[in-house]
Amino acid sequence: MARVSLPDPFPAAVLSLSASFRFRRSVITGFFLPVLVAATRLPGAEIAEVQRALLEGSHAIVIKQASAELREGAGNSEWSLILARAQLITGKYAEADAAVKEAIAKDARSIRLRWLAREIALALGRTEEAAGRVEEIRRAVRDAYWMYRGPADLVVFGRAALAIGADPKEVLEKVFGVAQKADPKLRDVYLARGELALEKHDFALAAKAFEEGLKVLPEDPDLLFGRALAYAESDRKIARGSLQAALERNPRHVPALLQLADRHISAEAYEDADATLEEVIAVNPSHPDAWAYRAVLAHLRGDAAREKSARAKGLAVWERNPRVDSLIGEKLSAKYRFAEGAAYQRRAREMDPDYLPAKSALASDLLRLGETEEGWKLAQEVHEADAYDVEAFNLVTLRDTMAKYATLANDDFVVRMAAPEVAIYGPRVVALLRRAKEVLVPKYGVELAKPTYIEIFADQRDFAVRTFGLPDVAGFLGVCFGRVVTANSPATGNSAVNWEAVLWHEFCHVVTLQMTRNRMPRWLSEGISVHEERLANPAWGNRLNPEYREMIMGGEMTPLGKMSAAFLAPKTPRHLQFAYLQSSLVVDHIVAQHGIDALRGILADLRDGVEINAALAAPEVTDDLGDLDHVAGGELLEVGLVAAAPVGWLFDELGAQHAK
Secondary structure: OOOEOOOOOHHHHHHHOOOOOOOOOOOOOOOOOOOOOOOOOOOOHHHHHHHHHHHOOOHHHHHHHHHHHHHOOOOOHHHHHHHHHHHHHOOOHHHHHHHHHHHHHHOOOOHHHHHHHHHHHHHOOOHHHHHHHHHHHHHHHHHOHHHHOOHHHHHHHHHHHHHHOEOHHHHHHHHHHHHHHHOOOOHHHHHHHHHHHHHOOOHHHHHHHHHHHHHHOOOOHHHHHHHHHHOOOOOHHHHHHHHHHHHHHOOOOHHHHHHHHHHHHHOOOHHHHHHHHHHHHHHOOOOHHHHHHHHHHHHHOOOHHHHHHHHHHHOOOOOOOHHHHHHHHHHHHHOOOHHHHHHHHHHHHHHOOOOHHHHHHHHHHHHHOOOHHHHHHHHHHHHHHOOOOHHHHHHHHHHHHHOOOEEEEOOOEEEEEOHHHHHHHHHHHHHHHHHHHHHHHHHHOOOOOOOEEEEEEOOHHHHHHHHHOOOOOOOOOEEEOOOEEEEEOHHHOOOOOOHHHHHHHHHHHHHHHHHHOOOOOHHHHHHHHHHHHHHHOOOOOOOOOHHHHHHHHOOOOOOHHHHHHHHHOOOOHHHHHHHHHHHHHHHHHHHHHHOHHHHHHHHHHHHOOOOHHHHHOOHHHHHHHOOOOEOOOOOEOOOOOOOOOOOHHHHHHHHHHHHO
């Protein structure tokens, strides 16, 4: 799509906008209120009170009050905006459509009504109508720009300009910047700035926008939610606090509830995710994202019928909505189901070949599956379509860097690393991997896809981009995607790290992930890898020490059913390392008491779609670990091994280590 410029002075901008454009939809469409909760200076305190009720989630009250005002003949289009917005949030799409069209018939000059009409048309899948609404806004401002100088109208014009293809930097500076200076208390401008930055994966810029907004509107749930998204990867403590604060201000905030459900799924707290999605569906029974997450849960549980049903409900209002399949695929890939995630992204692209979020996600999936030729090609296409997408830019830049890497290859492995490092320890890398294969592959009885790709990065930022898409993710030594392993070179760290232990650990992930088809909980995967580290070399792997003993005595052990969450959001780096240790001790105990066959049996069950609680519930394993307390849905609440009391065997091992 050609980039449209916004030249100075601003009024001339409308004359430069192209009349032709194609439909584009933000990756985060639907996260915020469908836009504009009006300017802060309103014609009556009563409207302001109803707007506050809308922000607090009192949708039924808002609909009742706004409908009553309109029946009594209120001529203020603010009531129509409030009514249609509340109806859209609650899934009353037909009613919202009728309300906004009636309002436009009475107030044909309002571009804010037309922008809301666009959002409603998108929700209903009427993409041509949505594009037409943007064109109406363009023409209205072109023909009478002096009528749309107000800050709220400027924000709408800026959003419309972005939809047409205007340069994002120019819109930020020449449109949103002007609106913010004119009315620093206008919440819409901070939401527009933050949403644009999130769409481009510029999380630092997004954080700045939401932080600035919260300085003037500290209680605003949409701004709090935006801050939660902006800090989701860089500072999870701030992200968690912001999400909680948003839900405290509005317990029925649909985007925040969806993000909470997403986090529950990441932590393998599937019953909690179900309950949270019920809250979303209580607000909007047709919300496509809610049903997409329901499809994800069904997929993870191996329930194909429910997965199909949930997906169908997600597409009930708009049967060719690419976001439904793309969101399902995105979450499956976050659970390391990259092949399954890629399949869903391809379905999303069948719905809309130009849907950039699906193309971008598919590029990442393919790169993690080792299908680099197509993956890099798609990343380049995303970058060419959107030069401001930070993640796509990072990947394209990394591709050029990796083109200079040296390659060591045989039938089993393709190792890529910086050329100067090859001469130092390259042959040792290959020898270590060969030894790991000789030990671990027959032990677990798996046939690996060939070759396994090992990428060792001399720059930590390059490792982070290859692994996470962003350069500022620290704290990881290596990551395995199943067939592809990424790792930091020893030269990247300020502390002593045994690169051999890291590669052994990650290659063990290659074995267990391929054996289970990536169908295993995080805690078990990490536990087996640490267990195998210690077997390979007594100096490797996490071990019990007096500090961990204090944590055990202090009741900080995590119930087995919640172990994966301990990796997702640890209190401190020490707690993260404790999670690795605790997981490995569970594996140690299973193998010591029942042998490697029991562990292989658990992995085989997981491969065949058995849930982890059921896989662990083999009579001999269950009897040994302790009583398993089950609730509806089979969630494992407590296991005697890691609950609170029967931990004597841990201290026996600790004592034995001290005796040595």
